[in-house]
Amino acid sequence: MTSYFVTASGTGVGKTHVTARLTRELMARGKTVKVVKPLITGFTWHGLKHTDTGILLHHLGLDPTPENVKAISPWRFDEPVSPDMAARHEGRDIDFDEVIAFSRDAMDGPEDVALIEGVGGVMVPMDDTHTVADWIAALDIPTIVVVGTYLGTLSHTLTTIEAMRGRGLAIEAVVVSESEDSPVPLEETAETIERFLPDMDVRRLERAKYDSSQPDILADIALAAG
Numbered sequence: 001m002t003s004y005f006v007t008a009s010g011t012g013v014g015k016t017h018v019t020a021r022l023t024r025e026l027m028a029r030g031k032t033v034k035v036v037k038p039l040i041t042g043f044t045w046h047g048l049k050h051t052d053t054g055i056l057l058h059h060l061g062l063d064p065t066p067e068n069v070k071a072i073s074p075w076r077f078d079e080p081v082s083p084d085m086a087a088r089h090e091g092r093d094i095d096f097d098e099v100i101a102f103s104r105d106a107m108d109g110p111e112d113v114a115l116i117e118g119v120g121g122v123m124v125p126m127d128d129t130h131t132v133a134d135w136i137a138a139l140d141i142p143t144i145v146v147v148g149t150y151l152g153t154l155s156h157t158l159t160t161i162e163a164m165r166g167r168g169l170a171i172e173a174v175v176v177s178e179s180e181d182s183p184v185p186l187e188e189t190a191e192t193i194e195r196f197l198p199d200m201d202v203r204r205l206e207r208a209k210y211d212s213s214q215p216d217i218l219a220d221i222a223l224a225a226g
Contacts, residue, residue, distance in 0.1 A: 013148035014177030025219035042080030142172040148179040
C-alpha cells in the first residue's frame, strides 16, 4: 500500500476538498482507497454532510451512518478549535499513541492507497506536547501540503515548508487550493510559490474543479509511488 498524509498551512484552506478530489481521481483509475480523518473538531451530527468527515464519506460512496463516521473519525469534538483545546473543554484526552496506532492500522489495509487527513495546520497542537508534525514524523510517510490563495498565504506556505523540512518530513507535493476570497489569481500565487520552492511539485486546484469529474489534476502524485 502507498500511504500519504494530507496536511496544510492552516485551517480552512481546502484540505478535505483536496483529499476528496484525490480519492475520486484514484477511484476513477480503478484504485482502491482507504481514507481516514482520525481527528476532527467542529463536528456536529445535525450538520454531518457539511463536516469534513461527511464530505469524505460522500466521495467514498459510503452512507453517513454512525459506524462509518466512527471508522473514519473516531476522535470527534464539537468546538471548531484546536484539538487540544477542544478535548480539554469537553473534559477528554487525546491519546497520541492511540492516534498513531489507528493511523498505522489504516496504512496496513488491503487498499492500493491510504490517505490520512490531518487536522488544521501542520503545527497545530494535538495535546499538551504533540503537534500534527509529530504525528507525521511518527508515521514516517510522505505528505501532501495544501495551501490557499488568501492574503498572507505566501508567508504561511513558506514558513510551513521550512518548518517541515527542519523536521525532516518528506513533502511529496504542494497543492495550491484556490481560496474563496483571493486577492490575486491562483496561477500567480502558484508561480510565486514555485519561484521560492523551485524543487517542489506545485499543483493548482481551482474552486470550480473541487467537484469536477475532470481527471489528472492530482492522482499521479500518488500513482507515481504506487
